Amino acid sequence: MARPHTSLLLFAFQLCAFSWQARALVDLRMEDTLEVYMGESAEIPCLYTFTSEPSMVMVQWFVRGPGGNRVRISYSDLTMQKVDENTSYSNRISVRSNKDGEILTVQDIMLSDEKEFFCQVSGMAAGNGEGKTLLKVFDPPEPPVIEGILTGVYVSGDGPSKIASCETRDGFPKPNITWYRDHIAIYPAIGLVNIVTLVTKESSGLYTVQSDLHYKVTKEDKDAHFSCEVSYFVPGTVSMSESKGVNITVYYPTTSIEMWRESPEGFVKEGDTVEIRCQGDGNPPAPITFNRENSDVETDSYDGVLILKEVSRADSGVYECHSLNMDAPDHEEVGESMQLTVHYLDPAVVMPKESEVMLKGESLTATCNALSSLETSTVWFKDGVMAEKGHILQLHDATFDTAGQYDCEVTVPSLPGLTTSGSVHILVHGAPQIKDAEREIELTEKVGGWVNLTCEVRGVPRPVVTWSISGSQSWREVVKRETEDQVYSIAMLKVSTDTLAICNSTNDFGIEIKSYNIRSIPFSQTPTARKTSADNSGVIIVVIIVSILLLAILGSVFYFLYKKGKLPCGRSGKQEITKEKTNKDDIVVEMKANKTEDSVLLKAVNGDKKTATDQNTALSS
Template sequence: MALLLRAAFLLLHLCLLQRNAWARVELTVSPSVEVFLGDAATIQCQHTFKDISQEPRLVITQMFVEAVGGSKRKRVYYGDNALTMVDNGTDFTDRMDAVSDHHSTQLLIRDVRLSDNVVFVCQVNGLAAGNAESKTRLRVFAPPQAPVIEGVPSAISATTEVPSKVASCEVSNGFPKPNITWYRNREPLTSTPGYVNVLTLVMRESSGLYSVQSTLEYRVTKEDKDARFSCEVSFFVPAAIRTVESSAVNVSVHYPSTMVELWKESPQGLVKEGDAVELRCQGDGNPPPPFIFTKEQDPSVNLPNNGDLLVLSSVTRRDSGIYQCRPLEADSLPDVKGEMQLTVHYLDPAVVVPKDSEFMLRGEDLTATCNALSSLKTSTVWYKDDQQVGEGNTLLLRDATYETSGEYICEVYVPSLPSLHTRGTVHIIVQGGPEIVGEEQEVQLEEAEGRLVNLSCEASGHPLPSITWSVTGSQSWQEVASKASDHVIHSVVSVKVTSDISAQCNASNVMGTEVKVFSIRAIPRLPSVDPFSPVEGSGMIIVAIILGLLLLGILGGVLYFLRKKGMIGCGRSGKQEITKEKTTKDDIVVEMKSDVKSEEAVHLKAVNGDKPQ
């Protein structure tokens, strides 16, 4: 029955086509639909009928999937006015939904797969109103993983004349097939025979995704020692092309040295005898080669060294000269070398004239010189007793005195190299007769009798003089101190003054004698009271005054009592006598009072801290 109905339908369809061949259908579809793998895709087909007065009663819409090459189709959808159906037994059956109305049909495909990258054909049949079909390409995209670059671990020789493998780059799981481009310092590299080769391997994974491996072969030069190589992957995405760049790698390039430099690494500054000197050699080759060191004066002798370092221990002036270093490379050029001039500075011991010790007479002049042979300009300073006494190579001593005697040190140093210095000494000895300190040849003194007087005498000279004393006028004297230095002697005598004294200090040596006289005039000594304490003396005086007053009071009372009793006559002579006695006593009393007051005043002042007058 179904077959009969389908045959009748087709017969009717043919009849209508013959009657209305002038009618046509216009379809509106997108040429392509682009989606990411796993997303949902929408295939839409819209239709309109032209040149008819009314819509056909029956419109049949079918969707087909066209096989590769377009030779075979498979329907995946059918729909008409009464029926909408997704065909069974296709790859889309379980993942596709259909929505249709009078003018459009829309297919929604869930979880798009790589196998969905096919052509969909939309076919609309309006029977007598006409029919038409149009195609939509479903494009599926899968972005690949980030590119992974790996440089070769071994070094590449710049002397190789053919390209060498530099790095490899791999990108995985992309769709469609991604492309790889190589860069050197961010500049693209293109295949160039003899210089750049790019080898590409494309693999289709079981998942249907593509993985691409690319190998860069490159002819390196010395200039590539710092070059950075990278790869970039480009791939399609819906409505665009994206790129992802890898990290950059550097390759180790081996190349011979074309330039060598030699320099003094230590010590800093000028070199002096005794220094340890380090000379370092460096070339521009990679890897840094070992070097051989020679001296231009003897090029056939290789100096012992440690790689690129030459150590000269405790150098002398004989080590001065031109030093050279050359790389020890099989392919190094013979004229590739480094060289430098090494100058070892020196300062010979100072030579002083006069040498060691020099004798001179007091009042004479002397010229001393100090010189030291040096490779640099020197300066000279003279010292005596740690005090600077001159500058320059010559020291002039005028009108020598005994103070001129002593050790003179000349210090020679190099201003531009202070650690280079030397010194010499000369001992100056000034000879002459004794010279007593002090301008006065005779000293006048006055001292109280009984006093002890210390007399001091100091004399200088060379040879060291001796001092003797002669004292007249006193038998009691002795030398209490005596000391001597290199050219000075000092003596002290203690003399007891018993009368006028004359003391002579005699300083003498083999070159002469000098005398100094001390004249002492003795002064008689006044009687003196026993020393007492001011406080105790004042108390005794006060007691004496009180006792005197009591005695006077008692005596006055007795005299008055005797007079009243008539026991003492009142005649003139008697009166005068008594008066004289009284006067005498009064005078004594007055004198005592006066003395008492004076002494009391003195002692009271002393007690109060004032100095007695």
């Protein structure tokens, strides 16, 4: 019943409006376009002012319906404000008024809400007005997903080949896809680039866009990265989302080969294992074959690698590798070559060989040489100590110390590890040579003492050493050690009188002697000279120690007798130690220990020997 009444009222208002239209005006302001994300809320303002105060204001909201017809969704006047029922907005809109006009709020925006919204204001005689706002709805698409062709693409194709596909889903309005190569945009080009785009509108009203890139690849594309970018509208701007980059496997023929020695580094020497590699620039890699120059026999290799084990100088030469290019016209063959030089060092040759005999005072020249492909360096050693630099060894004025083994070491400075060596043994023959033979050895020893005499002799052939002793019948050789060219002998003799000892040494080349003069000292005579300062010090120390011990014992005995009352020491009643006849009788001293009663009798200085009876009498007294 309310709708006819409302219609009549509106009709009346319109008639009044038309009658006052020439005299009154209304200023109505609305936004031309309002952009909003799907699912959010939209607020559409309708602001108006009248040139004259209206007695009544009526506001109606309409939307453009299917077929272009208007459908009212809200109505308000002085008496009421209501949302029309049975429309798609009955439960999603609300209207609020203020002094400037009304604001229509649409909640939970859907794609179907993208349409025109009309606001119609009537102030009766004060004027009428109408405005509209286009509501635009946006929904960003999903990030792009790119897939490259996994099988690879040949450069020999006649035209563009599909290399990648890019897809973005559920966007509104329809998004666009752009292709890039290394971040540089790709555009369609006849015979080179073709882009096929498929747009699908889902039942939800959202768009899914798929784009396929057809591209004529070249060899330079083997390292390139292809990507796609999706651009789409959002409120107030345009956003973009880029995919990850993909690399395409590009197949192309071999046009050149690189050949190099993988190991060893630097020079190659005999005994090394050599690894040579060859690699073509084609993809997929073409099979590689190896051979030696001027030889039709292929060398065993595997996967572009040639291994030569324990090479010798005979392996030096030019090595080649070849690749048969099946994709090139007429199956063109490409190849590369390199020179392999195997360096060597022959065993050292030493002159004179093995050993050489020299006489004392002679000179000798020895040489050490080794044939090599590189410059060599030679050093001579004796007993681990460097004796000479260079391949020539000069020995002058030979002595017994000159004898021994001389080792030469030949190296190649530019190629560490390449070395050889040799040796020569030098023998020096000569007359015996006694150590310190020029010194006159004079010794002093008391009669009955023993003396050790040493004799150290060198000579080749090994000398015979004997001793000649005059003045002593008690002597013997206690030590005798012999080596290849030395004799070490020690003779021990007892001094009974002045003695001359001679060490005799002899071999095929001569004789040498060493003399020892030993002066004897009578037993009672204090020797004026000692053999060694160590012996004198030792005797003095022993005498001092014994004296100290005797004084200590004697002091202890006297102290004991004093405690027992055996010594008068000024006390009365004690017995005198001496007898009345001190000039003739013996002086007797009694010394007792705690547990013994032994007596020590001292003979008087001028008296005779006492008999046993007298001694006993003295002891009893």
